Amino acid sequence: MKKQQQLYKGSLNTIIMKLLEQNGKMYGYEITQKVKEITQGEMNITEGALYPALHKMEAEGFLDVEMDKVDGRIRKYYKLTENGVKETVSRMEELENFIRNMQNIVTGPDLKTI
Numbered sequence: 001m002k003k004q005q006q007l008y009k010g011s012l013n014t015i016i017m018k019l020l021e022q023n024g025k026m027y028g029y030e031i032t033q034k035v036k037e038i039t040q041g042e043m044n045i046t047e048g049a050l051y052p053a054l055h056k057m058e059a060e061g062f063l064d065v066e067m068d069k070v071d072g073r074i075r076k077y078y079k080l081t082e083n084g085v086k087e088t089v090s091r092m093e094e095l096e097n098f099i100r101n102m103q104n105i106v107t108g109p110d111l112k113t114i
Contacts, residue, residue, distance in 0.1 A: 012045065012053050014095055017062065017080065017088040025066060025079035028054065054078055062087050 019034055020026060026034070032045045057063045062084035066077045080088060 011095065012049060013057060014088075014091045015045075016050075016053060016057070016078075017084060017091060020063070020078060020080045021085065021088050025077040027075050027077050031078075057084070 015035060016031060019031055023034070028047070028050055032047070032050060035043050035045050054063065058065060058078070061081055063078045064081050064084075066079065068075050068077060
């Protein structure tokens with residue numbers, strides 16, 4: 001499981017961006033729970049990994065932050081900026097190419113495409 005977490009770590013920003021693309025805006029805890037739900041508990045994003053990634057993407061101009069008061073508390077919601085949407089498309093293309101190449105390495109190339 002530990003080794004698998006290392007594989008996910010390199011994809012954390014892409015995972016966050018894809019979730020925000022699909023869901024509009026989300027707050028941190030919601031992101032961690034959605035990932036856990038989608039992966040059926042296989043992947044757990046810690047706050048120690050999530051929040052630095054969110055802050056870095058915000059600083060890079062890929063995320064906007066909205067504050068909402070929920071049950072008397074301030075909640076930070078993250079959403080993609082226009083540049084964030086473009087970056088998500090780019091990262092998804094890169095990830096799909098990576099997955100395809102890894103699949104070819106693991107199982108051999110699909111003879112139909114040669």
